[in-house]
Amino acid sequence: MDPIVETERVGKRFGAVQALDEVTLAIPRGVIFGLLGPSGSGKTTLIRLIAGALRPDAGQVCVFGRPQPSRANAARIGYMTQSAALYPDLSLRENLAFFGTLYGVPERHLRARIEAVVAEVELADRLDSPLHTFSGGMRQRASLACALLHEPDLLILDEPTVGLDPVLRRTFWERFRQLAAAGKALIVSSHVMDEADRCDLLAFLRDGRVLATGSPAALRDLTGHANLEDAFLSLATGVGSLLEGGIR
């Protein structure tokens, strides 16, 4: 089966900074693919390229077999950005109705879909409150609800669990697992190593390059470390600069 996402020697430069360099990855359906690395390692740039918010300078990003950015792909992708990126002066319902309509959720299903996703993220009681009254964690959940609304085949989640309490974090991961089991592909970025074990496949990113990819077990075997954090550190050169980069 063809992978849902394929990147072929992708490069992206912002001015003098080479944000990504020669990144080659394949992401099949039905898996949770974890992008791990310190901040500044290029996770968000890679995610934006896959989502179609950026165009690569070198190489190609293909999603559903079509090079990104492609409008034909847009409705099949759900993208949860790092910030909530919703409209603070609109209610949750208005935000969801707006994005639901953009993504072509039929009018007659919109109400039911909105109620389903807010129940999933446990925000049903806040449906009619404006978003500026929400806490950080609530906004995070609203943002996930927005990405799930149109039942995409590919979910791209940029640090989805930052600022969530442990109970809710577990709920999120259980939900991600269900979606993968239903045949969707999920890309989840994180700089928290204890989340890495929950992914089916991992890519370690550092300074815009992929250090290694594989299942958590394969990466342990490769490095001989039982702990994924140690595995990462042994793959990366210079432990000091890594800590500076904010790895936990």
Next chain:
Amino acid sequence: MSLRRIRALAARIIHQFRRDRRTLFLLVVVPVLILSLLAWIYRGDGARAVSLAVVNQGQSPLAAQLVSGLRQDPTLDVQELDAAAAARALDRREADAVLSLPADLAIRPGGPPQEIQVTLEGSDPSATGAVLGALNRTLPATLVRAVDPAGLPIQITPSFLHGGPQFDRLDYLAPVVIGFFVFFFVFLLTSVSFLRERIEGSIERLIVSPLSRGEIVLGYMLGFTLFAALQATVTILFAVYVLRIHYVGNLGLVFLFTLLLTLGAVNLGIFLSTFARTELQVVQFIPIVIVPQGLLSGILWPIASLPVPLQWLAHLLPLTYAAEALRGVMIRGDGLSTLWVNLVVLSGFAALMVVLGTATLRREAA
């Protein structure tokens, strides 16, 4: 192109501003307030009389006639003083000017020309203008009556092609005030809300969604056109029915020109918001984009009165064409056969701005 998506975007903009009471208030009440203020300035009584000190050095009958003539001028506050007191009053700015009438002032046909001296305080150009204007109005008429009490056997009878004897500065300004505020507010609101999309990151969601650039621009135009129409309607109704300004034209044309101006302003806002990182930086565009147009587009001074290079500049500004068209429609009842150049230029400006606005929304723009 999906009408449903465009409508969703327009509806979202309307929802956002509908809840923003202060902005709505600003949008509708400010033009009404400014127009009321202008009405008060131009139509209210109590225009300050300028103060004229008269030094009558003799007791000639002609001088007495001139003084009583000046006293009848409502814009002058005349007091007779001796030379020293008059000089003091001028120095203390209690008088705006001193008029010295020679002791032997009389009409002597064939004699040498006589001089009447006026000393002006001079630090306030409007007072200077008012004094000289009043003297030029009153002195010749009084002199003519001194020769022949019946006055001149010639009378000037004015009649008007447009406007009329009651037509005043407010009538002249009101049509343009409508265009100026529509342009200003639509530009400001679009650039701020577009900037917020960038700051909040929601533009990223829009860009990766099935929404195309063209649909974003159309949705924004549709949403803000509604607010512009609301503002224009309130302003026009207030000007026509409350202030009773002179109005002879076709309301449809007023809305047509306002609409074209709105479309240009929305896209100018989208375009320029790319160059701003904060709301403060958006505000910094006002002295660059709005103020020069306010000064040069014929709103306050006729374009023909500007120095020639500035006239060229004025003809590069969209507001010039809108102001001319709105005045043409409302004051002279002009139709499209007269105003087609304005229609073409404003449509061209709107189209150019649509292209620029859309170009700034390239996929990789965010």
